[in-house]
Amino acid sequence: MAEDFNVKLEEAKYYTPEASFKEHSWIGDYNRAYREFLADPDGFWGSVAGELEWYQPWDRVKEWEFPYAKWFVNAKLNITHNCLDRHVHNQRRNKVAIMWRGETEEEERIFTYRQLFQAVCRFANGLKRLGVGKGDRVCIYMPVVPEQIIAMLACARIGAIHSVVFGGFGVSALNQRITGIEAKVVVTADVTYRRGKAIPLKNIVEEAVVNAPSVERIVILRRDADKPVELHPEMEVDYYDLMKGVERECPAEAMDAEDPLFILYTSGTTGSPKGIVHACGGYMVGTYYTTKHVFDIKDNDIYWCTADPGWITGHSYGVYGPLLNGATCLIAEATPDYPDPGTYWNLIEEYGVTVFYTAPTAIRMFMRVGEEWPNRYNLSSLRILGSVGEPLNPEAFEWFYRIIGEDRCPIVDTWWQTETGMHMVTTMIGEPMRPGFAGKPIPGVVADVVDMAGNPVAPGTGGLLVIREPWPSMMRTIWNDDDRYRKYWHTVPGCYTAADLAVKGEDGYIMVIGRSDDLIVVAGHNIGTAEVESALVSHDAVAEAAVIGKPDALKGNSIKAFVILKNGREPGEKLRNDLVYHVRMTLGPIAIPSEIEFVESLPKTRSGKIMRRVLKAQELGMDPGDISTLEE
Numbered sequence: 001m002a003e004d005f006n007v008k009l010e011e012a013k014y015y016t017p018e019a020s021f022k023e024h025s026w027i028g029d030y031n032r033a034y035r036e037f038l039a040d041p042d043g044f045w046g047s048v049a050g051e052l053e054w055y056q057p058w059d060r061v062k063e064w065e066f067p068y069a070k071w072f073v074n075a076k077l078n079i080t081h082n083c084l085d086r087h088v089h090n091q092r093r094n095k096v097a098i099m100w101r102g103e104t105e106e107e108e109r110i111f112t113y114r115q116l117f118q119a120v121c122r123f124a125n126g127l128k129r130l131g132v133g134k135g136d137r138v139c140i141y142m143p144v145v146p147e148q149i150i151a152m153l154a155c156a157r158i159g160a161i162h163s164v165v166f167g168g169f170g171v172s173a174l175n176q177r178i179t180g181i182e183a184k185v186v187v188t189a190d191v192t193y194r195r196g197k198a199i200p201l202k203n204i205v206e207e208a209v210v211n212a213p214s215v216e217r218i219v220i221l222r223r224d225a226d227k228p229v230e231l232h233p234e235m236e237v238d239y240y241d242l243m244k245g246v247e248r249e250c251p252a253e254a255m256d257a258e259d260p261l262f263i264l265y266t267s268g269t270t271g272s273p274k275g276i277v278h279a280c281g282g283y284m285v286g287t288y289y290t291t292k293h294v295f296d297i298k299d300n301d302i303y304w305c306t307a308d309p310g311w312i313t314g315h316s317y318g319v320y321g322p323l324l325n326g327a328t329c330l331i332a333e334a335t336p337d338y339p340d341p342g343t344y345w346n347l348i349e350e351y352g353v354t355v356f357y358t359a360p361t362a363i364r365m366f367m368r369v370g371e372e373w374p375n376r377y378n379l380s381s382l383r384i385l386g387s388v389g390e391p392l393n394p395e396a397f398e399w400f401y402r403i404i405g406e407d408r409c410p411i412v413d414t415w416w417q418t419e420t421g422m423h424m425v426t427t428m429i430g431e432p433m434r435p436g437f438a439g440k441p442i443p444g445v446v447a448d449v450v451d452m453a454g455n456p457v458a459p460g461t462g463g464l465l466v467i468r469e470p471w472p473s474m475m476r477t478i479w480n481d482d483d484r485y486r487k488y489w490h491t492v493p494g495c496y497t498a499a500d501l502a503v504k505g506e507d508g509y510i511m512v513i514g515r516s517d518d519l520i521v522v523a524g525h526n527i528g529t530a531e532v533e534s535a536l537v538s539h540d541a542v543a544e545a546a547v548i549g550k551p552d553a554l555k556g557n558s559i560k561a562f563v564i565l566k567n568g569r570e571p572g573e574k575l576r577n578d579l580v581y582h583v584r585m586t587l588g589p590i591a592i593p594s595e596i597e598f599v600e601s602l603p604k605t606r607s608g609k610i611m612r613r614v615l616k617a618q619e620l621g622m623d624p625g626d627i628s629t630l631e632e
């Protein structure tokens with residue numbers, strides 16, 4: 001079973017940020033904040049919600065009928081009122097909300113809060129013109145441009161449910177998502193730019209709506225002014241034409257706190273995609289609170305989350321959370337290594353980014369190309385670094401801390417999921433950081449590492465990462481598949497199970513090992529693919545590694561590793577033996593890969609997770625199943 005593996009925890013090593021971080025942080029002392037939350041959870045969340053504006057207050061903070069929660073019962077609100085109107089009506093009216101940077105330096109657009117507010121109102125009125133209203137579903141399939149965010153907010157303004165589909169998905173994935181939600185309108189663009197190439201989107205949409213009878217209209221942003229694509233007048237309308245002559249003002253729809261705000265499909269590495277449903281009130285409170293406290297956002301911060309709004313990270317921490325806090329956000333249509341691996345560092349220097357949130361897969365790529373790239377730029381504006389998406393292995397932590405944070409910036413390794421909507425486990429600003437460990441549950445969250453019966457496991461013993469109490473931004477259901485929602489709450493009695501394996505240290509810090517579906521059972525021992533990968537990556541020749549289990553007559557499974565070497569390192573028998581020895585010394589003999597293959601790249605989801613399932617299928621000559629999430 002999942003719980004019967006042990007991790008040899010090394011002696012705890014901490015990095016403690018300068019005392020001023022804690023002194024000036026919103027959260028103050030973590031332990032005190034956590035105790036205050038535990039003493040009165042509803043009071044805690046009620047007081048966070050009270051920092052925002054509501055059209056009608058709640059009768060009760062929450063109603064919990066396992067496994068269904070209602071938050072801010074009977075309250076009325078509109079999230080865009082809090083993202084926009086609230087700032088426009090106070091001293092942030094002329095503050096910059098969004099600085100957008102296209103792939104080339106010439107392409108830049110800046111929106112103050114007032115300008116963003118007006119753009120959202122006008123597009124919301126455009127959508128109304130197409131007959132879109134409260135409860136209708138709108139699919140947004142766009143590149144990373146301001147109009148993508150404007151379209152999301154415009155839907156929220158009028159109570160339509162948006163479902164953003166990452167602009168890199170292909171026809172069948174898009175069709176599956178459009179038909180899944182029965183979208184009335186699709187908002188798209190003629191092209192998306194990636195690595196200097198224009199990739200057409202409109203053709204993909206046209207194919208994807210062939211078997212999607214719900215779709216009435218397609219709104220198209222035409223970016224390529226030299227060659228404006230032709231539109232089919234009965235179905236297609238230009239993004240800017242749609243707004244000609246509309247009213248400037250668009251009153252925000254008063255939404256019930258439990259009305260759906262958006263549906264976001266998550267596919268992860270296994271199974272068919274699930275349409276995760278988030279509700280207006282709780283999602284607003286959860287993302288507002290975590291953006292403020294986990295990133296410790298201040299009014300003069302320049303905040304950059306590198307995630308595409310097509311993912312939950314882009315929803316919660318690229319759009320809603322920062323705008324709810326009135327932050328100035330950089331939005332970049334950038335690829336970390338195009339035109340060269342200095343792109344991100346260049347943007348940080350140029351815009352003076354202070355809070356930088358990215359993913360381990362990018363950090364490991366940067367490690368591989370070497371520190372000479374960041375060293376060419378002035379990164380002294382940085383104050384806080386964040387990581388999300390996968391375990392941040394200790395080597396990547398230390399590199400990020402030393403080379404990017406210049407031994408000065410706290411790193412928040414944030415564990416959470418599309419389903420949780422907001423950060424759940426991390427190390428709050430000012431607390432000592434332990435490399436390899438995400439940290440502790442944030443104030444507001446009751447998380448633990450348990451066995452299948454729900455009992456906490458001993459330090460150093462693996463278990464399942466669970467959440468014991470409801471939280472405001474938890475998903476409310478899976479669109480059209482509530483049974484699948486209930487399953488999350490029925491693996492471990494009384495708990496939400498995240499399907500992640502984790503280990504707790506004696507200090508209560510949580511190390512996330514990886515998905516429980518990425519376990520390999522070798523000779524009766526459960527081995528997490530991520531553990532072996534982390535061991536391989538800790539060898540100085542290795543840039544990245546992926547590990548799969550192969551059926552073995554003797555041991556049940558054997559381990560095969562795929563390894564990408566750092567620039568300048570030569571594959572060969574000697575290195576192969578070194579790596580085996582290294583894993584043996586790190587994890588012990590049961591975790592030794594019986595095969596190591598040196599490769600140039602690994603199959604990944606578009607959000608950067610290694611698709612071990614694809615490697616395994618290739619290896620065993622099987623059908624890889626749904627690969628709609630595979631990056632080119």
Ligand code: WTA
Binds near residue numbers: 266312417419498514
């Ligand atoms: C993994 C992304 C280790 C985990 C926000 C989770 C992490 C899945 C971390 C959710 C982290 C996310 N450390 N693992 N800091 N953050 N994960 O839905 O396996 O795209 O269950 O949400 O990513 O992925 P999702």
